[in-house]
Every structure is written in C-alpha cells, then in structure tokens.
Amino acid sequence: MEMHQLRYVVAVARTGNFSRAAEQCHVSQPSLSQQIQKLEAELGGRLFDRMKREAKPTPQGEAFLRHAVRVLEEVDAARREAKDATDLLSGTVAIGVLPTIAPYLLPGVMSGFTENFPGVEVIIQEDTTAHLIKLLLAYEIDFALASQPIQDPRLEVRELFAEELLLALPPGHPLTRKRTVCVADLEKERFIVMKEGHCLGDQVLQFCTRRDLRANISFRSTQLETIQSLVRAGLGVSFVPAMATQSKRDDLPEYRSLQNPRPQRKIVAVWPRQRPPARAATEFLKTVSARFGKSAR
Helix, strand or coil, rough: CCHHHHHHEEEEEEHCCHHHHHHHHHHCCCHHHHHHHHHHHHHCCCCCEECCEEEECCCCCCCCHHHHHHHHHHHHHHHHHHHHHHCCCCCCEEECCCCCCCCHHHHHHHHHHHCCCEEEEEEEEEECCHHHHHHCCCCCCCCEEEECCCCCCEEEEEEEEEEEEEEEEHHHHHHHHHHHEHHHCCCCCCEEEECCCCCCHHHHHHHHHHHHCCCEEEEEEEEEHHHHHHHCCCCCEEEHHHHHCCCCCCCCCCEEECCCCCEEEEEEEEEECCCCHEEEEEEEEHHHHHHHCCCCC
C-alpha cells in the first residue's frame, strides 16, 4: 500500500469521478485507475462502484476512506510542522476571503505581513461563504476570512473582531442632518442590498426583521462598491461595513450610526478542524488581529 494510492482514493471519493480526481492529482486517468485497482486487489474487494460518469465508495470503500483520510492528514500535519520549524523564509499561504472584506482589510494586512515574511507567497481567493466552505473542506485553501454565522461541525471558527454596519445615505438626504438615526426613521426608505447568497445582504435583512422594519428593497448587487455608488446617486440607502467607509474619496455616500443596538457583523477566521493553520497562516492571522484588534468601528 502506497501513499499516493491513498491520495488517489480520497480524490475519487471527493470528486465523485475518476477523470476529475486524476486532474486534481496531476496524473493520467489510466495511471490513477490502475493504482486503485492494484490497491483493491491487495485489499480483496472493490473500493468504488463505477458508473458511466460517477464513482461512489462501496461499504468497504467507506470504511477504508475514513482511515485513509486520517493517515493523509497526519502526514500533511507532520510535513507542515517540519516546514514550520524553519524561519519561514519561504512558502505559500492560500486564503479565502469574502468580497465585502478583501479590498478593505487585505491591503494594510498584506503590507505588514510581507514586510515581516517577504519570502512567503500569499494566494487570495475571493468568493461567497458557501463556496469558501467547499474550498476549505477540499483543503484548497488554508483558512477563510468570513463573517458569522457559520455553523458546520467540520469547521473551527475563531472570532477576530466585530465591526459596525453604518447607514449609507445620499449626500443631502434629510437623515444626514441627524447625528444618529433610529430604525423608525427608515420606514419609508428604499434599500439597496447585496444579492442573495452574499452574507452581508442576509445580515442587513435579518437586522431589519429583528427590529420590525420591513425593508423595501429597490436594488440588489454583488458588489459593495456598486451599492455605494447607487446610494450616492440617490437611488436608496444601505448598510455598509465600517471598513468600507474609511476611504477619503469624495465620491462616497454619507454615513451615520443607528441608535443602539447598532447593527454589526463579526469577522471570523475559519479552517477545517482536522487541519489547523500552519505557521504562515497563523502569522497572517496575528497580523489581522494586531491591525484590527477585537473590535472596529
């Protein structure tokens, strides 16, 4: 039994397809199939039921898979710990980030991190929470920067900081004359929010629901910058994360806080429970915490 055979079995189980597994493992499909057949002969039974376009683990395959995953995780952990014993002069850290976080958090954090660890390559994957979770569980990224709620027993979730969601208003809007705004002031406003599937949109609507505010949605977008532009154009109001309001540009909306309790989102780091962050990832998270602390306006 060889280590690469274990990797091939796990890849087929995760992709459900021999061709995709071969691509993921960077080998030809005949070579991968031959190695799995060789392993099946050694074990005395089939590990997969092979259909035209799909492969599903047999009961024997399921039992074998649990142990194969555990062995590979231990080997990966040993390899990462051995690399971590060095001075972190080189290496790679792959990070998943929400699009509503990446352009506002990463520039400052990246400059601090690369100054301390210039030999480490950082790979950024921006996507929705649902897709980032898939990447985490496939071990395609080391950790993700996302926001609550995330409820998956396979994942470890660590809160990094909380930030206020500020009310974004068109310049000259009557509510800009108030230092703080109450929920009742928003009853007749049109809202511009993130498209379904983007957690910030869900968070805004959940806040409105908890405050008995029926949000009249006029527009949805997948881009936070587009939402801010629509607000500035007078097409509605929105709630915007504080980190997205720090620019000194003169083409942004005006911002106001709501009366307590103010809406907020909690920024978290997420990774698979069975694959804790290696040293490069840990150092990156330390840089995030040092820059943003436990809370942010």
